[in-house]
Amino acid sequence: MANEVRERNWEPKIVAFVCNWCTYVGADAAGTSRMQYAPNVRIIRFPCTGRIDPLFIIRAFQHGVDGVIVSGCHPGDCHYVSGNLLARRRWIVFRKLMDFLGLDLRRLHFAWVSATEGAKWAHLVNEIVEEVRQAGPAPTWAMPTNGATQIEASLPEIGPPPSPPPELTSQIREIAKQLLGTGEVGVVVGYEKATGAREGAATPTFVNKPEDADRLIFNEHCIHNLAVYLTNPLVKKFGKVGIVAKGCDIRSIVGLIQENQIKREDVSIIGVVCNGVVVNGRLADKCVACPVKVPHIYDHLVGDPSSVQTTASEHPLDAQIAYLESLSPEERWNFWMPQFARCIRCYACRAVCPLCYCQPCIAEKHRPQWIPTSPHPQGNLAWNIIRAWHLAGRCVGCGECTRVCPVGIRLDLLNRKLAIEVERAFNYRPGFDPSAPTPLSTHRPDDKEDFIR
Amino acid sequence: MLRKRLTRENLNKWIDGLVASGLRVIAPVRERDGGRGARDGKGGLTLFRPITSSAEIAADYTKTDLPFKEWLFPPTEVILHYRIVDGEPVLEDPEVDATKTVALFLRPCDAAAIPILDSVFGGDYEDEFYMTRRRNLTVVGLSCTEPQPECFCAAVGLSPTSEAGSDILLTPVGDEFLVEVLTEKGEQLVNQYADLFADAGDLTKEQVTEQAIAKMLRKESLPTFAETYSELFEHPVWEEIARKCLGCGVCAYSCPTCHCYDIVDEATLFEGVRCRNWDCCGFALFTLHASGHNPRPTQAHRYRQRVLHKFAYFLQTYGRNMCVGCGRCVIKCPVGMDIYEVVQKVAQASERVGV
Numbered sequence: 001m002a003n004e005v006r007e008r009n010w011e012p013k014i015v016a017f018v019c020n021w022c023t024y025v026g027a028d029a030a031g032t033s034r035m036q037y038a039p040n041v042r043i044i045r046f047p048c049t050g051r052i053d054p055l056f057i058i059r060a061f062q063h064g065v066d067g068v069i070v071s072g073c074h075p076g077d078c079h080y081v082s083g084n085l086l087a088r089r090r091w092i093v094f095r096k097l098m099d100f101l102g103l104d105l106r107r108l109h110f111a112w113v114s115a116t117e118g119a120k121w122a123h124l125v126n127e128i129v130e131e132v133r134q135a136g137p138a139p140t141w142a143m144p145t146n147g148a149t150q151i152e153a154s155l156p157e158i159g160p161p162p163s164p165p166p167e168l169t170s171q172i173r174e175i176a177k178q179l180l181g182t183g184e185v186g187v188v189v190g191y192e193k194a195t196g197a198r199e200g201a202a203t204p205t206f207v208n209k210p211e212d213a214d215r216l217i218f219n220e221h222c223i224h225n226l227a228v229y230l231t232n233p234l235v236k237k238f239g240k241v242g243i244v245a246k247g248c249d250i251r252s253i254v255g256l257i258q259e260n261q262i263k264r265e266d267v268s269i270i271g272v273v274c275n276g277v278v279v280n281g282r283l284a285d286k287c288v289a290c291p292v293k294v295p296h297i298y299d300h301l302v303g304d305p306s307s308v309q310t311t312a313s314e315h316p317l318d319a320q321i322a323y324l325e326s327l328s329p330e331e332r333w334n335f336w337m338p339q340f341a342r343c344i345r346c347y348a349c350r351a352v353c354p355l356c357y358c359q360p361c362i363a364e365k366h367r368p369q370w371i372p373t374s375p376h377p378q379g380n381l382a383w384n385i386i387r388a389w390h391l392a393g394r395c396v397g398c399g400e401c402t403r404v405c406p407v408g409i410r411l412d413l414l415n416r417k418l419a420i421e422v423e424r425a426f427n428y429r430p431g432f433d434p435s436a437p438t439p440l441s442t443h444r445p446d447d448k449e450d451f452i453r
Numbered sequence: 454m455l456r457k458r459l460t461r462e463n464l465n466k467w468i469d470g471l472v473a474s475g476l477r478v479i480a481p482v483r484e485r486d487g488g489r490g491a492r493d494g495k496g497g498l499t500l501f502r503p504i505t506s507s508a509e510i511a512a513d514y515t516k517t518d519l520p521f522k523e524w525l526f527p528p529t530e531v532i533l534h535y536r537i538v539d540g541e542p543v544l545e546d547p548e549v550d551a552t553k554t555v556a557l558f559l560r561p562c563d564a565a566a567i568p569i570l571d572s573v574f575g576g577d578y579e580d581e582f583y584m585t586r587r588r589n590l591t592v593v594g595l596s597c598t599e600p601q602p603e604c605f606c607a608a609v610g611l612s613p614t615s616e617a618g619s620d621i622l623l624t625p626v627g628d629e630f631l632v633e634v635l636t637e638k639g640e641q642l643v644n645q646y647a648d649l650f651a652d653a654g655d656l657t658k659e660q661v662t663e664q665a666i667a668k669m670l671r672k673e674s675l676p677t678f679a680e681t682y683s684e685l686f687e688h689p690v691w692e693e694i695a696r697k698c699l700g701c702g703v704c705a706y707s708c709p710t711c712h713c714y715d716i717v718d719e720a721t722l723f724e725g726v727r728c729r730n731w732d733c734c735g736f737a738l739f740t741l742h743a744s745g746h747n748p749r750p751t752q753a754h755r756y757r758q759r760v761l762h763k764f765a766y767f768l769q770t771y772g773r774n775m776c777v778g779c780g781r782c783v784i785k786c787p788v789g790m791d792i793y794e795v796v797q798k799v800a801q802a803s804e805r806v807g808v
Contacts, residue, residue: 196671198784205697228699232699234752342484342488344706347736348702350701351699351700351787374717375731376529379529407519408497
């Protein structure tokens, strides 16, 4: 009954984030010219669209708005030269993320409205209010009650890769001894055999004396991305670090160099030729179409580049992503929400990620509190969106977050989806060129999109 | 103590009878959604969830991915509502969950964790939220016949068939279950369905216990540090151990006994709630002061807290260590930190310094 009344009286509630110089003045012009438009929009003014963080959009939806408009100066008109061009890149990717999560895109709009375009603003608001009205009240950020969406496209079940030849281990030990013996590095981060309950597995280890280098190993169980330790204060205090790294891990190291977290000369990379690692008894998904079986950047190369097996051309997650995209937004929402709802906010995804180095993380900032710290569905959704978003164009797809998630959230699909979108829009793959700017920290005047009005 | 026997068929009848009587029955259930199985590769998590029929229980379960703890001490819980009405704050108590509940098939490690939590939440100060749920909870334990490689309950004073924390303990013996009714609460659940249970006769669990312990890889009693920790406090071994630790909360959040929490307010302009959320000593924020000073500045300090809380401070305060040997932290740790090995390593280090 109460619901019926609410639905009968329901009016779309829309928040507009607009820039001070163009759209705000444009909206003002609509007012002073006595143009009538739907009263459903609340305007929030920012200095520039470049300042409109996707966090604001998430926050607005979290607090129950039915639609969001983001608007600013036309390309070329930015009062801070390029704020709107940077914003445009973000919108291109963020919109795809929200679509993939199951937000009905009739609720999320982007527009260029200049100071003189009062009429465009009035027209735009009327159109958007109608679209949001058709979309209906926004879903609450609570656990859906109508059942979880299963995923039907399955992942390939490929058996474990061949064990790498034992020479790899002895070569790594020799290099480590030499690096430590000559004092070139203070510590070598590598793998050792796990013992006890984890017999057969490998585990990260730190060797700071040449005589301990014989602990080091390399085999198909060396799954961890050790690049995460390059920003660890307890490791950094040894000085220059030698690191045993597979191609995928080296891509993370490239990211850290690109983002000025480490200097190339502060790390000595022992690159390992790798035919893949094993997760749950089968070839890890990331290895199926690995582009870096032979390391692309290294100081010492271990293994025989001619020993690598040919790689599949299609990433194994792409079939699952295509399947999810074939569903309705509501079905996608019901795929993600049950998973996010059981997130316990252990932040293991963040802890294992070499590129999640922020101190403090946005999830820990509390003035204002952008992301609720409570592990309830709203807080968890906000956290998982922002984690994926902050890794867009930066995540190298090492898959560690998914491997360690104790509640099985498919973070790999989110990350892969954003990697696809970034590559499609900006022709960029992270982790290859240490001197390239990251795609969302730069822009091109001719970036293509087809949704900004 | 009553001792009964129960056939598998009657066990299901009993469970369905409990459900039909209106009790909330919580049991290990395999989650069915698009998520990936945590680590077991079986394509679904096993978690404690309310059931509507005995058929929903995960048949082949060894250990749930998260412990039962979440039903007594939820990851997040509203402990206070407030509103501003006419400029004045109005406080409202949230409703406390007093649903009569039966928890089914807790492994003895998980069951043993409940008295540990009780001593914290029901000690000098009784936590109303926890204790209300606790009073309404009856625990039916299920002895463990397949200890996993990470398990070490026998090393912390328990066993795969120990009774601690259970109101009723079921032990599979041959095709039947030995039913040990250990408390009054347990008796009530059995007495209502007396015709399903037969006398235990000469059924015993000794052999099951022996066989299960024989399968356990780690059972050498773990040392504790209640007497020695002050000398060990500044030992370099902590840094050596903790260098690998990434500072996430998987160990604490998958631990059946960890009970630290954070209090946060979530509010809009005119109303809000105060929440109690799980927290973890491994996080840098756990002890960060508003001034910016952090008394546990590195992961070595934080990991030391984790180990000493479990194997020294808790022992000092409550007379037992705060680990039940379920091994979840061992298998779920992203980098393979193993508390069983860590404790042994610390003990060796303490021998070297002669404490």
